[in-house]
Amino acid sequence: MASIDYNYFISPHASRRRPALTRELTKRAYAVKDTISLAEGMPNEVTFPFEKMQILMKDGTTLTLQGQQLHAALQYIPTQGYPPLVKTLKEFMQKVHQPPNWQDRDLIVTNGSQDGISKSIELCIQEGDPVLVQNPLYTGTEIVLKPFKAELIGIDHDQYGMSAQKLLDVLEDRKAKYTEEGGGCKMPKVLYLNPTGSNPTGTTMPAERRREIYNICCKYNILILEDDAYCFMHFLDENPPSFLSLDTEGRVVRFDSLSKVLSSGLRMAWITAPKQIIANIELHIQSSYLHSSTLSQVITENLLQTWGHDKFMEHLNFVKKYYKARRDLTIVSMERHLKGLCEWTVPTGGMFVWIKVHGVSDVYDMLMSRGLKKGITFVPGHAFMADPTKACSYIRASYSKASPKQIEKAMKLLAELIREEHLLLRRKLDNCT
Template sequence: MECTFVDYSYFINLHSSRRRPLLTRELTKLHYMAPKEAISLAEGMPNELTFPFEKLNVVMKDGSSFTLKGQQLGVALQYIPSQGYPPLVQLLREFTQQMHQPPAWDLRDVMVTTGSQDGISKTIEMCLEEGEPVVVQNPLYSGTETVLKPFKPTLIPIAQDHDGMIPESLRSALQDWEKKCLLSNGEYKMPKLMYINPTGSNPTGTTMPVERRLEVYRICCEYNLLILEDDAYCFMNFTETSLPSFLSLDTQGRVVRFDSLSKVLSSGLRIGWVTAAKPLIQNMELHIQSSYLHSSTLSQVLTYNLLNNWGFEKLLSHFESVRNYYKARRDVTLAAMDRHLKGLCEWTVPNGGMFVWIKVHGVADVYDMLMTRGIKKMITFVPGHAFMADPAEACSYIRASYSKATPKQTDKAMCLLAELIREEQELLRRKLENCT
């Protein structure tokens, strides 16, 4: 397949383009590449002999175990290159290539991040200028909106249905924006970035089918957008078919993909990685060099040992067990909703992830209902406002998570939510009567 990658100078903002490699960080790379007999007085690393740790024993639930001690423990407690612990970086390269088989793999690279949120943040800070427009799915993951907010962007919200972002809405929005740019005499710019969460989307639980992914990708090529593919729930896809990622469709090098082990291994390890064209990875690495130097070495070495001991086949088997666990939790939650919320709400069956998106009938804005009266009933849900492109607008949606509560707790929560909604509807009815 013939691939022609885009010109990345268009996407990298002025602030980010000024970054230069930090020599001491570059020498850290050499430390890990140098032969054993090499002598270096260059690194500003502390001596591992001064660390108070003797060994770390890790025992897995399947009975397997490994121990970090001696030189390997020393590495786990030491500075590493900003791109990540080299053996883990190589393992993630192999895993990403095997899972997605992206075109022109030799033109891409990966970098370890402190969870996928970190990768999203670094990419936005690398690309966005203040006031520039950004295309987002609506509703969108609230963590991304938090990263965007300081840049004062104009969000171009694209509606979703039960299959995720609607391609026709995306094309229409971009056509309208293009007309606005042409008529504005330079006041408006075309967007450079599109954020999308295609599998088990947070908060809606939707999973985008392959035909829609292809059409969205074509539109992004036509309008020269970088696609920020946030796929933290890709291994929690409840559909029967394995879906291609945007990365696997990417013949122009315009996909920046964010992966995470938070949902399937441990959220506290904070291990994520970003896959993108090499110029973008190199620029993001410079950002990390100038901020926190690198993600936790201990987390990376632990993750490497686990993945290396298990191998990809056992890792994928574990992912399948995680997927089945959450699918069962989803079904329990939907059954409780059927018992208590029928007629009061409507919802779409989530095709992945950990959330169900609920629309409340007869309540135009659920914020006070949930955040004031709901908390008094000892139940908490997230008001949909947290995920909307314009959080100030009235919103009748609720996000419910089925990841932690037990089946008994879930049933009680849905029963209390139904009670709360009826009370709210009655309160609104009385207010309307008083007004008339």
């Protein structure tokens, strides 16, 4: 890896965290067998009322937790995660992504990707810092950044995701101002993106675009926050390379999640990043909730070992096909009802379609007032924009849960709503003239 000074990315607030001795002793107790420990403040498992847990899977497989494995599932564990699961996830990441210089990276389990994104942003950002984000962006990232009063530098999308040329133009402009002002204009240190099945646009960034953006970040010493929750939900013939798989320099912090493919309620996710970054995030978790849910981690490890890699990949392929079929029927319904009223790019992954409404410069009142009265809900595009105060003509529609009949009805009602909005706008214009 390149010789990166990670202290440059770590905020003064985060750099003041120190390890909790009790947490370090818990880590040692798991790592060194046959240790007699009187150090840990753990309850004794004999006081827990659980004897056995069984989970029946849809394929007929039964997962059973009992004895020592159940004790582990109900107990405190090291902050990094349940050691057998951490080992399994590391093997999975190496097999799927083959990241360069794996020995310089580490992995930590988090309570969902949102938790990992939040802690990574808090690791790097101080109040008022500039942050590069895709525009539109995942709203969960914007709400993490808001308390920091961060300067969100939105890099616009096209049908292939974040524009590499616009990213380069922004950075060159910032660098020129930074030089002119003698450092008065801050350079961004962090780029957040959602490259596969992007939320809200449904775009999947092709390999060449990813390489361009990675090279730009190397040139300007930028840390890449790769939020890839829809990694296994793209609809392309070939898997695009992850930014992690391209990362020869050690500047990618990657967020993976099983929320969309196993269960949202398990809150099973993990961060893969350079070791110093993971070590600092571990200190943050130590000081907040000690470690992610042990029960969820043991269930996940049990399932992955029962299924094995090939069966797990078969399940992921089933999930991909399921959402692709739902995307297809949604696009057919949109073609039937919204053609001429709206425009859109067919999603190449994920659970959403990003719709631009013609003739309506701001959709907020149309959706949040008159739309709700019609019994339909869509998300106004404002929620996903780097500057949510500006008028927005976009809508995010999700095709993940509603039935085909409900999707058809919703698109028909949306078309009615847009036509009614056009009529209202014409009347207002006539009254003004």
